[in-house]
Every structure is written in C-alpha cells, then in structure tokens.
Amino acid sequence: xxxxEQNPLFLSMQEGKNYTIYCxxxxxxxxxxxxxxxxxxxxxxxxxxxxxxxxxQEGRLMASLDxxxxxxxxxxxxxxxxxxxxxxxxxxxxxxxxxxxxxxxxLLTVNP
Amino acid sequence: GAGVSQSPxxxxxxxxxxxxxRCDPxxxxxxxxxxxxxxxxxxxxxxxxxxxxxxxxxxxxxxxxxxxxxxxxxxxLTIQRTQQEDSAVYLCASTPTRGGLGETQYFxxxxxxxxx
Numbered sequence: 122x123x124x125x126e127q128n129p130l131f132l133s134m135q136e137g138k139n140y141t142i143y144c145x146x147x148x149x150x151x152x153x154x155x156x157x158x159x160x161x162x163x164x165x166x167x168x169x170x171x172x173x174x175x176x177x178q179e180g181r182l183m184a185s186l187d188x189x190x191x192x193x194x195x196x197x198x199x200x201x202x203x204x205x206x207x208x209x210x211x212x213x214x215x216x217x218x219x220x221x222x223x224x225x226x227x228l229l230t231v232n233p
Numbered sequence: 234g235a236g237v238s239q240s241p242x243x244x245x246x247x248x249x250x251x252x253x254x255r256c257d258p259x260x261x262x263x264x265x266x267x268x269x270x271x272x273x274x275x276x277x278x279x280x281x282x283x284x285x286x287x288x289x290x291x292x293x294x295x296x297x298x299x300x301x302x303x304x305x306x307x308x309x310l311t312i313q314r315t316q317q318e319d320s321a322v323y324l325c326a327s328t329p330t331r332g333g334l335g336e337t338q339y340f341x342x343x344x345x346x347x348x349x
Contacts, residue, residue: 154337163324164340219328220266220292221338223276223308 123148125212129223134200135232142195142227144210151191152213154221155184164209167195200231234260237341239325245347246315254310254344256325264328265308266338267300271321279323282308315348322346 124147134140144153150212152171156164168177170186170193177184181204183196193210209227238257246252255258258265267279278292282302291300297315302308322345326338 163342166339167335169337182276219264219336220278220281220289221276222278225275
C-alpha cells in the first residue's frame with residue numbers, strides 16, 4: 122500500500138523567512154505532484170515532477186524530487202502572507218490508473 | 234475556459250437519505266476522478282472513469298456508494314442511506330487523456346456534504 126507522509130503538518134513562519142516542507146512516500150514512483158489549497162477552496166496544481174532530480178520553481182516556491190530517496194521537498198523562499206495555505210503532495214503509481222495518493226497536507230501560516 | 238464544475242456546492246441531508254452529487258469535467262477531458270476530503274481521513278481516491286472503459290471503483294468505501302458517467306462527460310456520485318461518517322467534501326477532477334504521463338488533475342470546487 123502506497124503511503125505518503127508530509128512534515129511538518131503545521132508550519133507557522135514569519136514573512137521573509139525560508140523553510141522546507143518534506144514529502145516522503147513508501148513505494149517507487151517517479152511522478153510527484155504538489156497542490157495548494159486555500160481555505161474553503163479546491164486544489165490548485167503547483168508542480169508536476171516527473172523524474173529523479175527534477176526541480177521546478179515558480180516565484181518563491183521551488184520543488185524537487187529524489188526518487189531514490191523517495192523524497193520531495195517544497196522550499197519556500199522569503200515567505201509572504203499570500204503563501205498562507207495548505208500544501209499537499211501526491212504520488213501516483215504506474216498501473217494504478219494514475220489515481221493520486223495524497224499526504225495529509227501542511228498548513229502554512231505566514232505571519233507579518 | 235471553463236474549469237471543472239460541481240453541484241450542489243453544499244448539501245445538508247438527514248441520515249438515511251440518498252444524495253446525488255454532480256460533476257461536469259472540463260470539455261474534452263476523457264479521464265474523471267472522484268475524491269473525498271474529510272478531517273479524519275484526508276484526501277482519498279474514490280473512483281476513476283476513462284472513456285468507455287470499466288471504471289476503477291477500488292476506492293469506494295462501501296456498496297452504498299456508486300457513480301456513473303453518462304456520454305463520457307458528466308458524472309454523478311450517489312450515496313445511498315447516508316451516514317454521518319459520509320460528511321466530507323467530495324471533489325471531482327479531470328485530465329485531458331487517460332491521466333498518465335504526469336498529467337495534472339484539474340479539481341472542481343467540491344461539494345460539501347453534511348449528514349445530520
């Protein structure tokens with residue numbers, strides 16, 4: 122059974138600071154997804170990582186994938202309040218109809 | 234263009250009643266997924282449709298749950314004899330093809346179901 126673990130589950134940080142969210146998964150996969158969810162809203166796709174060593178950046182967010190370690194990271198640089206949201210990583214498996222298995226999410230609060 | 238739409242946005246029902254939740258995927262998307270988001274279980278896969286293929290129902294939690302997809306487009310998730318533990322947000326997602334090759338799943342706004 123595929124398990125996806127995120128940590129931390131709760132993250133409170135000050136504006137301007139850097140931090141990293143970690144996503145570990147239990148079964149070999151080379152596809153990992155990061156989503157953002159604002160309160161009361163649906164999920165918005167941030168990144169799709171498709172191979173070992175993949176790195177993608179958008180604004181203050183950068184995601185990377187290490188398939189050998191079964192680890193993805195979401196790095197936040199110089200956080201701003203607008204980044205406050207819940208961030209989910211998700212993994213799918215070949216042959217599984219590509220259904221996503223999600224982590225429990227990281228609730229990020231960026232304080233002024 | 235229009236995204237994935239779901240209706241109703243909120244549904245309150247009494248225990249034991251049946252409910253139907255609707256999903257309109259992005260036009261032209263052939264793969265459609267239903268997920269459930271609850272406080273206790275997080276985000277869970279329920280069912281997957283791809284074209285005319287038999288659906289993958291492996292995530293449905295009980296036989297009270299069923300879904301259909303008519304004409305390869307609109308999908309309806311039906312919960313019979315609702316229980317309080319069915320209270321959750323039901324999310325629908327679609328992808329352009331069969332969902333592989335790292336395609337992004339585009340999520341709808343969800344239906345918030347509350348069973349009293």
